[in-house]
Every structure is written in structure tokens, then in C-alpha cells.
Amino acid sequence: MEKILFGDNQFFAINHISDEKSRAQSIKFKDDKSIIKTLDYAMEANINTFMCTTHDRISKICDSIRENPIKYQNFKIYPCLPYAHKYANAVTELGLTNSLKQFVPGNFMGSMFKGGLAFLGKDYIAIMELLIDAELKIFEKIDTPVIFLQNVVTDLLLGLGMDEILLAFHNYIATKYGVEAGFITMNMPKLLDTLERVGIKNPIICSSINKLGFRMAGGRACYEDVLNEKQFRAIAMQVLAAGAIPPQEAIEYVCSLPNIQSILFGASSKANIIQTTTLIHQFHETNEVFQNVNKKNTESSKVVLTS
Amino acid sequence: MLKAGIVGLGKMGISHAAILGAHPLVDLVSVCDTSSLVLNAFKKYSRVNPYDDFNKMLSKEQLDLVVIATPTKHHYNMTKTAFDRNINVFCEKPFSLSTTEGTELVEIARQRSLVNQVGYHNHFIGTFREVKNLLDNNVIGEIVHFNGEAYGPVVTREKGSTWRSKPSEGGGCMLDYASHLINLIQEIVGRPVKVNGVLLKSIYSGGVDDAVYTLLTLDNSISGTMLVNWSDETYRKMSTSVTLLGKKGKIICDATEIKIFLKEPNKDQKLDKGWNIKYITDYSPVVNYHLRGEEYSAQIDYFIQNIINNQQGTLNTFEQGLYTDKVIEMIYNYDKAN
Known part of the structure; x- marks a missing residue:
């Protein structure tokens, strides 16, 4: 995994501390060209991984990537699925069964053999696999070395104790797509315990990690202990706590922690992209612990990939 | 356990x-x-x-x-x-x-x-709790008007029918969306005792309200407006906000930030003259498990x-929930009578 990953929240009006900023972003990124232009700024700053949801508009971005193979030859996408609001709104409007029918392509109950059988037999893992396939269709022929389960679903399964489904997601991504599964969560320490228990070694976990302890269930100290003591590949997101921490202070804190393999951030302007990447490089290079742990993690991730 | x-x-x-x-x-x-x-x-x-x-x-x-x-x-x-x-x-x-x-x-x-x-989970959102604290401390002086708003994209097409589109089962924008706002205003500003005007609009749903606009007077004589629409797809998810205009300033609050304008500084609350912006990150309760908020x-x-x-x-409490039901009943009754 690269040291810096570029996120997509800003493109879809997701701002965790200001509804007003959300609206401004929604206006700014009204057309796909403005998204592509911002991705260009990220690439100019040497960020070549885009971590994004399966929002409808991402399929247009994927088309553009496929149409320009030379420009995007080193470009990778880390898809995060499912795009939860799409399902939540559908369940509210249509009910559970009708929503499933809507999202699985083909005739869910009948002609699609696997789907029909899965539904009748209540084979949930097979239903999940169908939904994964449906969501990943838009990324065809694009390099997607890590595929993430979104936090709402990860955390829901975690709370319900449905560990088996978390493992099934991990295994399906590895066997069907030949890439690694990752998990996004707001409950990193609890999730890591669960993933270790079901036998997932050195998992990729993306979670909020910031100086304010914002969206870090269990508190900052608990996260720091886990980062110090356990073996996993951590991706830090919401490092700026949605803008509540000044960038320099925020990045300095995250770069001082051990075991952080990558930092995920999103930004709407060229200036903010440059500022954040410059800060990450600056604090990363001055922090020996960070570099050493990264080296260790890169080695162990190779083991996972070949095993 | x-x-x-x-x-x-x-x-x-x-x-x-x-x-x-x-x-x-x-x-x-x-x-x-x-x-x-x-x-x-x-x-x-x-x-x-x-x-x-x-x-x-x-x-x-x-x-x-x-x-x-x-x-x-x-x-x-x-x-x-x-x-x-x-x-x-x-x-x-x-x-x-x-x-x-x-x-x-x-x-x-x-x-x-x-x-x-x-x-009614809004009461456990740090920003709304803080508004209650600011009002209890009389930060913006005598309140002259409140405006509560809630918008979201629940019903944006003319299709689909679940219990949410049947008022007899507890559906509709009034019971689903407006109830949140009524309860929030009722507990942080004052209990509505009089309805002065109502517009119930059915936009996509047949026979049920998709928007509720109403004028209310509270038990402390403060009056204001409540504007609710669950068929507004310019919102990604439900967005609730409260604006309070006082003689000494103004508060605009949603689930993510509080904007406070003061005519004079307030030393006790560490607020400056003019605009003060506070974020949810300062008020979030620490929880052991996080799902959706x-x-x-x-x-x-x-x-x-x-x-x-x-x-x-x-x-x-149930008593507070019941009072919200009574306000809903008052709004429906006003609409029927007029």
C-alpha cells in the first residue's frame, strides 16, 4: 500500500463537521470533470491510489480511467462497498426483500440461478457474494489491489457478533478477485480482536485516528495501545478530525504513531492536497519509528500475498 | 449482565x-x-x-x-x-x-x-446538548423567534409503499421526521401549546404528508416556525437544524456545528463578540462502540x-414522547379544522 491514499468524501458532499461545507462541495463537484480534475491534482502530488465508495458517479470516473490507459497506468482504486445510503434509503422506501431484488442484477427470485437458490435457501453468504459482484462491476479492468468493506456494515456485523460473515467477505475477495480484503471501522480495537479470533492474520484496517479521539470508539488511549502492541496494517483516516485540528498538528500526531501504513485523506483544492501531502512527507521522514514499522509491515504483507 | x-x-x-x-x-x-x-x-x-x-x-x-x-x-x-x-x-x-x-x-x-x-436520539448529539446549555445560561438573551428545520431524501419518487407511507401505521413525514424536530424544540426551547398555522403537503406519497410547515407558540410565549420535508433530495441524509434569534445574539445549530453570534462577549461561556463557531468534535460523547453516530x-x-x-x-422519557404525540395531534387537528 502506498503511504498516502486519496479519499472521495469531498466529491459526494460528505463533511463530518459542517453541513454547509457539504453543500458547497456538492455544488463544486456537480459534474464529473471537476472530480477528474481534482484526481489529477492528487496524481501531480504523486498520490496514485484513490479509495472510493461505489457511488453511482464513480462508474463515470472508472470509464474515464479505462479510456485513458496511459495517463492512469500506475493508478489504483481501493473500492469500498457497499455504498450504504443507497441501500438504507431503498429499505425505507421498498422494504428489505424488494430492495434485494432491486440491487441484484437480473431476476433475483427466478432466472438468476445462484440468486434464486440463495434466497430460497437463505444462503446469506451467497447473497453477499452476489451483491459484491454487482457492486464491483464498475471497476472492471481497473487495478484494485485492496477491496474494503464499509464501516457501517463492518461495525454492524461486529456488533451483531456475525464474525463468520466478516471472514466470508475476506475469503471471497481473496478467492474470487485474487486481491486483499480490507475493513473500515469506527471500532478498531474491537474489530482487530474479532479478525484475529477468526484467523485473519495481519489484517488491513482503516479507521479514524486523530489527536481529538474523534470517531474512535473506546478512546484515543485504547487505539494507541493497540497500535503499539498488535500486528496489523493500519490506515489512518479522519486524521484532521474533519478539519477541527490544524493540519500541522494533526499530521504530526498521526506520523508519531507506530504501525500506521497509510494515511487516507480527501481534499477539494489543489492547495489543500499539496499542503497535506507535504506535511505527511515532512513528518514521515523525521519519524524513525514510523519508517521502521512500515518496513516491517511491508515485509509481512508480502507473506500474506504469497500464502 | x-x-x-x-x-x-x-x-x-x-x-x-x-x-x-x-x-x-x-x-x-x-x-x-x-x-x-x-x-x-x-x-x-x-x-x-x-x-x-x-x-x-x-x-x-x-x-x-x-x-x-x-x-x-x-x-x-x-x-x-x-x-x-x-x-x-x-x-x-x-x-x-x-x-x-x-x-x-x-x-x-x-x-x-x-x-x-x-x-429521540438528537438529545444525545453534543451540539444540541450544548444549545440547551447556552439557553439555560441565557447567552442570547430573551428569545424572539425560533426556526426548526429538518430535510432529507426519504421519498423522492412516486413509487413504493411500506408502512412509512401509511399514517394509520405511523408513517408520513410528520410522524417520521417532524416528530424529531418537535421533540427537540419541546425539550430545548419550550413546549408547543398553540398552533397558529399549518401547511401539510403531499408531494410524491398518496394520502400522506411529505412536508410539514407550521407556526407554533410555546409555553414560555416564544413563537416560531417549523419546516420539515422528507422529499428533498438535495440532502444526502436527514439534516436537522435549529435557529434561535435572541435580543443579545443568535444561535444556528445542526448535528455538526454551532454558530453563535453575540452582540457582546460572554466571558463565562468563553464566547467572543461576533461569530463563534463550535464543532461536534468538541462535544461528542465518548462511546465504547460506534455505529452510524x-x-x-x-x-x-x-x-x-x-x-x-x-x-x-x-x-x-415516555412522558416527553407523549407530549410530542400531543403536539402532532394539535397540528393535525388544526389542519382538519381549517
């Missing part, structure tokens, strides 16, 4: 199940729903006992608490059944479809000293703590 059960495994019920499942002081022992698709998932992948009959669940399991997250029309019967067995109840909003039934439940809870709470865990935690401490809560 407290033994918990849940009835109604829709969006809120599933979310409560996960929160209770992760709670260190709770053992979620059973769930109940009519969908075999959902029940079988619990049977296959979790340790909880699934039931398709609420009475059977209550008679087989020795529950300390139950979360009722079924469509509103079932709240009364289910709560009463649980109370008969001395089980503490957390009931989803809106509380009840009939204020007569709601009044009876409030009375039973009082007589039996059972912990009771309604799921701290407020969902915080409200369940509050309910659990009240049971453990054997005390009645002061936030989101």
Missing part, C-alpha cells in the same frame, strides 16, 4: 441489536421479527435466540429490558405486555399513535417504577445506566 431482547428488526432494530450486542453490561439474548429472512440470519450467524412471536419471546426469556422498534401501531400493545412482566422498555419514536394509549403507558411506567425511554450508542448507554442505577431518566 442485563438480559435484553429486541422486537422489530428494521433499520433501527438491527442497529439497536448491534449496539446492545456490543455493550459490555448487556447480554442480548433474543430478537423477534416476522421476517424469516432476517430471523434465519440471526439463527445461523449469531448466538441470540430468534422468535417470530413477541409474547412467546417474553414468556421464554427472562428479560430485564426490551427494545421495541416495530411500526408505531404496535408500540402500545407491546409496551403494555412488557410492562405487565416488569420489563424496562426502550421504544422507538414516535411513541404512540393515540395519546390516550400513550397516557396509559406513562402511568403504568410510573406506577411500576420501570425505566422508560423513547428513541455516537448518539445511537449514547442513548442506549443512558437507558442501561438508568436500569442499573435503578433510577428514572430525565432525557427522552
Whole structure:
């Protein structure tokens, strides 16, 4: 995994501390060209991984990537699925069964053999696999070395104790797509315990990690202990706590922690992209612990990939 | 460990199940729903006992608490059944479809000293709590107007029909969206006692309101507006905000930030003259498990703590939920009469 990953929240009006900023972003990124232009700024700053949801508009971005193979030859996408609001709104409007029918392509109950059988037999893992396939269709022929389960679903399964489904997601991504599964969560320490228990070694976990302890269930100290003591590949997101921490202070804190393999951030302007990447490089290079742990993690991730 | 059960495994019920499942002081022992698709998932992948009959669940399991997250029309019967067995109840909003039934439940809870709470989760969002604190400290002086707004993209097309589009079952923008805002205003600004005007608009749903616009007067004589629309797709998800105009300043608050304008500085609250911006990051409650927002865990935690401490809560009681139902009734009655 690269040291810096570029996120997509800003493109879809997701701002965790200001509804007003959300609206401004929604206006700014009204057309796909403005998204592509911002991705260009990220690439100019040497960020070549885009971590994004399966929002409808991402399929247009994927088309553009496929149409320009030379420009995007080193470009990778880390898809995060499912795009939860799409399902939540559908369940509210249509009910559970009708929503499933809507999202699985083909005739869910009948002609699609696997789907029909899965539904009748209540084979949930097979239903999940169908939904994964449906969501990943838009990324065809694009390099997607890590595929993430979104936090709402990860955390829901975690709370319900449905560990088996978390493992099934991990295994399906590895066997069907030949890439690694990752998990996004707001409950990193609890999730890591669960993933270790079901036998997932050195998992990729993306979670909020910031100086304010914002969206870090269990508190900052608990996260720091886990980062110090356990073996996993951590991706830090919401490092700026949605803008509540000044960038320099925020990045300095995250770069001082051990075991952080990558930092995920999103930004709407060229200036903010440059500022954040410059800060990450600056604090990363001055922090020996960070570099050493990264080296260790890169080695162990190779083991996972070949095993 | 407290033994918990849940009835109604829709969006809120599933979310409560996960929160209770992760709670260190709770053992979620059973769930109940009519969908075999959902029940079988619990049977296959979790340790909880699934039931398709609420009475059977209550008679087989020795529950300390139950979360009722079924469509509103079932709240009364289910709560009463649980109370008969001395089980503490957390009931989803809106509380009840009939204020007569709601009044009876409030009375039973009082007589039996059972912990009771309604799921108006906005009260557990740090920014709204802080507005209450600012008003209690008279930061913007005498309030001359309030404006509560809630918008979101629930019904944006003319299709689909679930219980949410049937007012007789607790659907509609009034019961689903406006109830949140009424409850929030009622508890942080004042209780509505008079309706001065109502516009109920059906936009995409047949026979049910998609938008509610109303003018209200509160028990402290403050008056203001409430604007609610669940068919507005310029919002990604439900967005609730409250604006309060006072003689000494103004507060604009939503779930993510508070903007405070003051004519003069307030040293006690460390607020400057002019605009002060505060973010949710300063007010978020620390929770042990996070799903969709701290407020969902915080409200369940509050309910659990009240049971453990054997005390009645002061936030989101049945009585407060009932008052919201009364305001809804007042708005509907005004609309019918005019």
C-alpha cells in the first residue's frame, strides 16, 4: 500500500463537521470533470491510489480511467462497498426483500440461478457474494489491489457478533478477485480482536485516528495501545478530525504513531492536497519509528500475498 | 449482565441489536421479527435466540429490558405486555399513535417504577446538548423567534409503499421526521401549546404528508416556525437544524456545528463578540462502540445506566414522547379544522 491514499468524501458532499461545507462541495463537484480534475491534482502530488465508495458517479470516473490507459497506468482504486445510503434509503422506501431484488442484477427470485437458490435457501453468504459482484462491476479492468468493506456494515456485523460473515467477505475477495480484503471501522480495537479470533492474520484496517479521539470508539488511549502492541496494517483516516485540528498538528500526531501504513485523506483544492501531502512527507521522514514499522509491515504483507 | 431482547428488526432494530450486542453490561439474548429472512440470519450467524412471536419471546426469556422498534401501531400493545412482566422498555419514536394509549403507558411506567425511554436520539448529539446549555445560561438573551428545520431524501419518487407511507401505521413525514424536530424544540426551547398555522403537503406519497410547515407558540410565549420535508433530495441524509434569534445574539445549530453570534462577549461561556463557531468534535460523547453516530450508542448507554442505577431518566422519557404525540395531534387537528 502506498503511504498516502486519496479519499472521495469531498466529491459526494460528505463533511463530518459542517453541513454547509457539504453543500458547497456538492455544488463544486456537480459534474464529473471537476472530480477528474481534482484526481489529477492528487496524481501531480504523486498520490496514485484513490479509495472510493461505489457511488453511482464513480462508474463515470472508472470509464474515464479505462479510456485513458496511459495517463492512469500506475493508478489504483481501493473500492469500498457497499455504498450504504443507497441501500438504507431503498429499505425505507421498498422494504428489505424488494430492495434485494432491486440491487441484484437480473431476476433475483427466478432466472438468476445462484440468486434464486440463495434466497430460497437463505444462503446469506451467497447473497453477499452476489451483491459484491454487482457492486464491483464498475471497476472492471481497473487495478484494485485492496477491496474494503464499509464501516457501517463492518461495525454492524461486529456488533451483531456475525464474525463468520466478516471472514466470508475476506475469503471471497481473496478467492474470487485474487486481491486483499480490507475493513473500515469506527471500532478498531474491537474489530482487530474479532479478525484475529477468526484467523485473519495481519489484517488491513482503516479507521479514524486523530489527536481529538474523534470517531474512535473506546478512546484515543485504547487505539494507541493497540497500535503499539498488535500486528496489523493500519490506515489512518479522519486524521484532521474533519478539519477541527490544524493540519500541522494533526499530521504530526498521526506520523508519531507506530504501525500506521497509510494515511487516507480527501481534499477539494489543489492547495489543500499539496499542503497535506507535504506535511505527511515532512513528518514521515523525521519519524524513525514510523519508517521502521512500515518496513516491517511491508515485509509481512508480502507473506500474506504469497500464502 | 442485563438480559435484553429486541422486537422489530428494521433499520433501527438491527442497529439497536448491534449496539446492545456490543455493550459490555448487556447480554442480548433474543430478537423477534416476522421476517424469516432476517430471523434465519440471526439463527445461523449469531448466538441470540430468534422468535417470530413477541409474547412467546417474553414468556421464554427472562428479560430485564426490551427494545421495541416495530411500526408505531404496535408500540402500545407491546409496551403494555412488557410492562405487565416488569420489563424496562426502550421504544422507538414516535411513541404512540393515540395519546390516550400513550397516557396509559406513562402511568403504568410510573406506577411500576420501570425505566422508560423513547428513541429521540438528537438529545444525545453534543451540539444540541450544548444549545440547551447556552439557553439555560441565557447567552442570547430573551428569545424572539425560533426556526426548526429538518430535510432529507426519504421519498423522492412516486413509487413504493411500506408502512412509512401509511399514517394509520405511523408513517408520513410528520410522524417520521417532524416528530424529531418537535421533540427537540419541546425539550430545548419550550413546549408547543398553540398552533397558529399549518401547511401539510403531499408531494410524491398518496394520502400522506411529505412536508410539514407550521407556526407554533410555546409555553414560555416564544413563537416560531417549523419546516420539515422528507422529499428533498438535495440532502444526502436527514439534516436537522435549529435557529434561535435572541435580543443579545443568535444561535444556528445542526448535528455538526454551532454558530453563535453575540452582540457582546460572554466571558463565562468563553464566547467572543461576533461569530463563534463550535464543532461536534468538541462535544461528542465518548462511546465504547460506534455505529452510524455516537448518539445511537449514547442513548442506549443512558437507558442501561438508568436500569442499573435503578433510577428514572430525565432525557427522552415516555412522558416527553407523549407530549410530542400531543403536539402532532394539535397540528393535525388544526389542519382538519381549517
